[in-house]
Amino acid sequence: MIILNKILSLIKGSIGKADSAELDMSYDVPVRYRADYLAAKMVTKMGVYGTRIEMDYGVLTDGYDVSNDTVWLTVKTYTSNTAISAAIACHEVGHAYLCKNGFSGSRIEYETNATEIALHFLRDELTDEQFKVAERFLDTALKTYKS
Ligand SMILES: [Zn+2]
Numbered sequence: 001m002i003i004l005n006k007i008l009s010l011i012k013g014s015i016g017k018a019d020s021a022e023l024d025m026s027y028d029v030p031v032r033y034r035a036d037y038l039a040a041k042m043v044t045k046m047g048v049y050g051t052r053i054e055m056d057y058g059v060l061t062d063g064y065d066v067s068n069d070t071v072w073l074t075v076k077t078y079t080s081n082t083a084i085s086a087a088i089a090c091h092e093v094g095h096a097y098l099c100k101n102g103f104s105g106s107r108i109e110y111e112t113n114a115t116e117i118a119l120h121f122l123r124d125e126l127t128d129e130q131f132k133v134a135e136r137f138l139d140t141a142l143k144t145y146k147s
Pocket of ligand 1: 091095110111114
């Protein structure tokens with residue numbers, strides 16, 4: 001229960017909520033698939049069975065809710081087919097993966113690991129140019145946790 005509470009406290013402030021408003025997205029590029037599709041594909045590929053991908057009608061409220069095992073994506077993220085939307089959605093699936101595999105670590109490790117898992121998946125889904133955009137976005141987001 002301590003771990004669960006720790007994870008719950010970590011989840012508040014996932015990428016969308018805390019940081020994306022501050023992040024430059026002007027370098028975003030289109031990709032082949034929408035973010036909801038890529039997130040669902042990642043759930044299957046990573047064996048994160050049972051995790052749901054749902055639309056959230058808030059603004060900048062992308063996040064993973066461990067209490068109902070759901071990745072909530074804003075309408076913008078969910079319906080967009082861009083490298084940054086893919087990065088956000090897959091980062092949140094990375095959190096689902098970590099929670100289901102008994103992650104216990106610091107906040108920054110939780111964020112870093114979610115990004116690493118997302119990029120591992122996206123490496124096979126995006127072109128080199130698209131991947132660099134996703135990587136740049138997630139790396140920049142991580143720096144906001146370190147400062
Ligand atoms: Zn996160």
